Amino acid sequence: MTRFGYTLMTEQSGPRELVRYAQQAEDIGFDFEVSSDHYSPWLVSQGHAPYAWSVLGAVAHATSRVDLMTYVTCPTMRYHPAVVAQKSATIQELSEGRFTLGLGAGESLNEHVVGEGWPGVDQRQDMLVEAIEIIRALHTGDLVTYDGAYFRVDSARVWDAPEGGVPLGVAVSGGSSLSKFAPLGDHMIAVQPEADLVTGWDQERQDATAPQGGSRKIGQVPISWDPDKDAAIARAHDQFRWFGGGWAVNADLPTPAGFEAASQFVRPEDVASSIPCGPDLDELAEGVRPFLDAGFTDVAIVQIGDEKQQQFLDEVAGPLLEKLRAL
Template sequence: MTRFGYTLMTEQSGPRELVRYAQQAEEVGFDFEVSSDHYSPWLVSQGHAPYAWSVLGAVAQATSRVDLMTYVTCPTMRYHPAVVAQKAATIQLLSEGRFTLGLGSGESLNEHVVGEGWPGVAQRQDMLVEAMEIIRALQGGDLVIYDGAYFRVDSARIWDAPDGGVPIGVAVSGESSLSRFAPLGDHMIAVEPDEGLVKGWDEHHPDASRKIGQVPISWDPDRDAAVARAHDQFRWFGGGWAVNADLPTPAGFDAASQFVRPEDVAGSIACGPDLDELAESVRPFLDAGFTDVAIVQIGDEKQQQFLDEVAGPLLDRLRAL
């Protein structure tokens, strides 16, 4: 049976609000919760970017049942992989085994801030391979020395290492990333409902593994208001990851999406009060074989009402699919 998750969208909500939403999402009945890990919002109108790892630490204490996950962390630029390994181990202990470390090769928006430039996609993939090797090595609690092309680790050890380490999910988008990252990860993350990716992943992981996707929706009693909010805060979504990975600032995303029309957004994101329509927008991921799908309700201003009034009935419809 498919599991359905709730997205803690750090780009659109403050830290205290995110912890409150996480508590309520668990109470409503979501199976898991994912958190973005951003230094900047996609667009200025979203207006937030709290530190995801502090939020996750609080969420781990404020919840008791839901699985938790980063969706996704880039362990190559803003964070050294040895530090990511330590953070992940700590969240795993705080959550008593409910955490999965979701990793990806990142976006310039979040990673350029440390002043190290932004490498091309081939180098980013090379860096992610090294980072995952380091994180894996450190998860066992042993002393690690690593001398790679991009990263060095000098006599590092995770002193509070959870038994069994931390499961790793990794974002893949095509054959190149699939062949490189599938042997290093436990679970697959993808933003497109691509059946080929699922089949390719399962060739590397014949035993049970999670295939985790994410779908934005814009619920509102007024469909026009739902479309307007999705256009205001999520029009960047239509650029595709080949574009989104390389734009450096929210101003850049504003400029790149200035000609995206409200009807364009409404054509790709389910908007309005019809819960059956919102649920059906998830079907492509189900048909492609994804085991887990996280929902993004667009806009902080409707988040509380969504959780109070809509999330429960929507989950019933999703599970009926």
């Protein structure tokens, strides 16, 4: 049965609000919660970017049942992989085993801030391979020294390493990333509902003799609920029109101003054609169906806009969750 999650969208809400939403989403019955990990919002109108790991620590303490996950963390530029290994192990301990570390090759928007430039995609993927190797090694609790092409680790140990480590989800988008990351990750993350990614992930893991079974395929769907459909479309256009740029564009633009410029000609009707908007819960639920048809096991919902988040949770999330499970 498909599991449905709630997205803690750090780009559109402050830290205290996110913790409150996380508590309520658990009470409503969501199966898991994912948190973005950004240094900047996509667009200025979103207006937020708290530190995801502080939020996750508070959420781990404030919840007791719901699974938690980063969607996703880049462990190669802004963070050294040894640091990611330590903080993900800590969240796993705080949450008592409910945490999955979602990893990806990153976006310039968040990673350029440390002043180390922005590598090409092939190099970013090679860096992520090394980072995963380091994180896996450190999660054993053993003393680790690592000398790679991009990263060095000198006599490091994660002293509070959870038993069994931390499950790793890895973001993929095509053949190259599948061949590199399926043998290294436990679970697949993708933002496009493509069945070829699901079958390709399983095939690559089988060919690499990776452990079989229990591999989740985790997607994410934005929606814009509002009693007024026009208001829902306007809000989605104002805060989420960057979404249509695609991974290749979204990975390389460095600032919210860049996303403003790149999306200036995107029309409200363009956004409405790709993001379910309005009060019709059946229509919103149907927006998830392509992921179900593609074979995804987990789908996280993003309700666009902090200004409607509380009303969404109070009035809509429960009935919507029922409709999603009925699919």
